[in-house]
Amino acid sequence: MKTITVRYFAMFREHAGVGEESLTLDVQTAADVFAATRERHRSSEPVGHCKVAINDDMADWDAPVADGDTVFLFPPVAGG
Amino acid sequence: MKTITVRYFAMFREHAGVGEESLTLDVQTAADVFAATRERHRSSEPVGHCKVAINDDMADWDAPVADGDTVFLFPPVAGG
Amino acid sequence: MITMTTDPILPDELRDNLFDPGAGAYCAFEGWVRNVNEGHAVERLEYEAYEPLAIKEGERILAEARERFKTLHAHCVHRTGLLEIGDCAVWVGVSAPHRDEAFLACRFIIDALKVRLPIWKKEHYVNGDSGWVNCGRCAAHGHSAA
Amino acid sequence: MITMTTDPILPDELRDNLFDPGAGAYCAFEGWVRNVNEGHAVERLEYEAYEPLAIKEGERILAEARERFKTLHAHCVHRTGLLEIGDCAVWVGVSAPHRDEAFLACRFIIDALKVRLPIWKKEHYVNGDSGWVNCGRCAAHGHSAA
Numbered sequence: 001m002k003t004i005t006v007r008y009f010a011m012f013r014e015h016a017g018v019g020e021e022s023l024t025l026d027v028q029t030a031a032d033v034f035a036a037t038r039e040r041h042r043s044s045e046p047v048g049h050c051k052v053a054i055n056d057d058m059a060d061w062d063a064p065v066a067d068g069d070t071v072f073l074f075p076p077v078a079g080g
Numbered sequence: 081m082k083t084i085t086v087r088y089f090a091m092f093r094e095h096a097g098v099g100e101e102s103l104t105l106d107v108q109t110a111a112d113v114f115a116a117t118r119e120r121h122r123s124s125e126p127v128g129h130c131k132v133a134i135n136d137d138m139a140d141w142d143a144p145v146a147d148g149d150t151v152f153l154f155p156p157v158a159g160g
Numbered sequence: 161m162i163t164m165t166t167d168p169i170l171p172d173e174l175r176d177n178l179f180d181p182g183a184g185a186y187c188a189f190e191g192w193v194r195n196v197n198e199g200h201a202v203e204r205l206e207y208e209a210y211e212p213l214a215i216k217e218g219e220r221i222l223a224e225a226r227e228r229f230k231t232l233h234a235h236c237v238h239r240t241g242l243l244e245i246g247d248c249a250v251w252v253g254v255s256a257p258h259r260d261e262a263f264l265a266c267r268f269i270i271d272a273l274k275v276r277l278p279i280w281k282k283e284h285y286v287n288g289d290s291g292w293v294n295c296g297r298c299a300a301h302g303h304s305a306a
Numbered sequence: 307m308i309t310m311t312t313d314p315i316l317p318d319e320l321r322d323n324l325f326d327p328g329a330g331a332y333c334a335f336e337g338w339v340r341n342v343n344e345g346h347a348v349e350r351l352e353y354e355a356y357e358p359l360a361i362k363e364g365e366r367i368l369a370e371a372r373e374r375f376k377t378l379h380a381h382c383v384h385r386t387g388l389l390e391i392g393d394c395a396v397w398v399g400v401s402a403p404h405r406d407e408a409f410l411a412c413r414f415i416i417d418a419l420k421v422r423l424p425i426w427k428k429e430h431y432v433n434g435d436s437g438w439v440n441c442g443r444c445a446a447h448g449h450s451a452a
Contacts, residue, residue: 009208009210009278009280010208010280010282010292010295011280011292011295045295051278053210053213053278056212056213056216057213057216058213058217072210072213072278074210074278075280075292075295076294076295077274077275077276077277077278077279077280077294078274078279078280078281078292078293078294078295079207079209079214079238079250079273079274079275079276079277079279079281080191080238080249080250080270080273080274080279089354089356089424089426090354090426090428090438090441091426091438091441125441131424133356133359133424136358136359136362137359137362138359138363152356152359152424154356154424155426155438155441156440156441157420157421157422157423157424157425157426157440158420158425158426158427158438158439158440158441159353159355159360159384159396159419159420159421159422159423159425159427160337160384160395160396160416160419160420160425171317171318171321172317172318175317179338179392181340181341181391181392182340182341182342183338183340184337184338184339184340184343185335185336185337185338186334186335186336186337186338186394187333187334187335187336187412188332188333188334188335188336189331189332189333189334189405189408189409190331190332190333191330191331191332191405192325192329192330192331192332192401193330194327194328194329194330194403195327195328196328197330245327246325246327255338257340259335259337259413259416262335263335263409263412263413266333266409267405267409270405
């Protein structure tokens with residue numbers, strides 16, 4: 001089990017009701033964090049439509065997460 | 081013979097030494113006016129690189145000119 | 161340089177920063193809040209951004225544009241917070257020796273910004289509904305327009 | 307609307323004229339006087355225009371752009387007379403519902419203006435020479451750079 005700080009944005013934040021929480025999760029990759037928190041962010045988007053960052057760097061969904069990492073879950077973006 | 085007011089622009093005007101002059105010419109078309117005034121505007125450009133207007137409307141080089149017309153001779157343009 | 165701001169965007173000052181004696185061309189793009197989107201009458205927009213990463217990724221996009229199109233200067237400002245109809249949401253400006261590069265770089269930048277920056281847009285509709293743009297399948301939501 | 311002017315071009319005021327509640331995109335192009343052209347160090351530029359026909363042909367170009375790209379507003383200002391390095395020689399602004407049309411229309415307009423308007427540009431070089439741009443074969447001239 002790893003302690004992961006999860007940060008939610010936009011729709012995900014509204015669904016989770018919080019912008020950030022610390023969770024103890026049995027996860028190996030960023031995609032695992034997305035799946036493990038699905039009940040919180042309530043997204044049915046395929047991960048491919050969303051983006052993820054680990055510790056302030058954009059990351060691939062199969063990037064490994066370590067104990068103490070912060071994982072940023074981004075719903076589909078719409079800048080501009 | 082027709083009386084044609086010929087107007088020169090940019091390089092043509094500099095060469096002719098005047099912006100406008102009234103000439104009595106034996107001409108049928110705008111291209112004839114260009115050729116008949118070649119010694120004045122001293123251009124070796126093919127007419128295809130230049131433009132012409134008759135009485136304030138852009139015209140084709142083979143457009144007919146009438147007695148009393150004003151013919152505008154435009155060297156290659158460079159707006160913008 | 162990319163900047164995020166909650167203040168109104170003032171294009172004239174931004175433009176002057178791109179002056180360069182070797183620049184023969186300047187191209188600018190602005191995204192304005194318009195009164196309708198996909199058939200819904202829009203009242204206002206709300207932009208949310210994760211700024212540290214938006215800036216990091218934005219700088220990367222600008223550097224890619226400069227290298228690819230040999231521009232002289234390329235800047236961008238993106239607004240966040242609540243915006244009204246007619247407000248400028250994003251400004252992109254590019255100066256370059258010739259117009260080809262200026263147009264191509266400006267277009268490249270705005271296209272990349274829209275899909276790569278962690279920025280989200282919530283539309284508030286005249287009928288009282290609201291919805292996150294591009295998030296049609298982010299699961300059911302009480303006031304989603306999806 | 308196209309305007310010819312000997313006064314400095316002020317893009318901000320011009321931009322505001324293109325506002326439209328249905329506009330989501332604004333694209334602007336400016337041609338600036340740069341300090342070098344085809345290897346020659348330029349000191350200043352002189353633009354000559356035949357205004358009645360430049361305006362007539364310019365309005366035709368703007369109308370073509372509006373019809374072809376479904377833009378909301380498209381304006382242009384071209385400067386004449388003596389210009390210094392960094393001066394804005396031409397400004398084109400377009401507002402449209404989406405960015406595709408805004409970019410395409412703006413590009414179409416500046417490309418057409420450059421080849422269709424009766425406007426001529428004389429470059430004055432740092433070495434004292436001068437020459438009419440695009441007029442390499444307009445016959446020998448004492449100070450031609452051709």
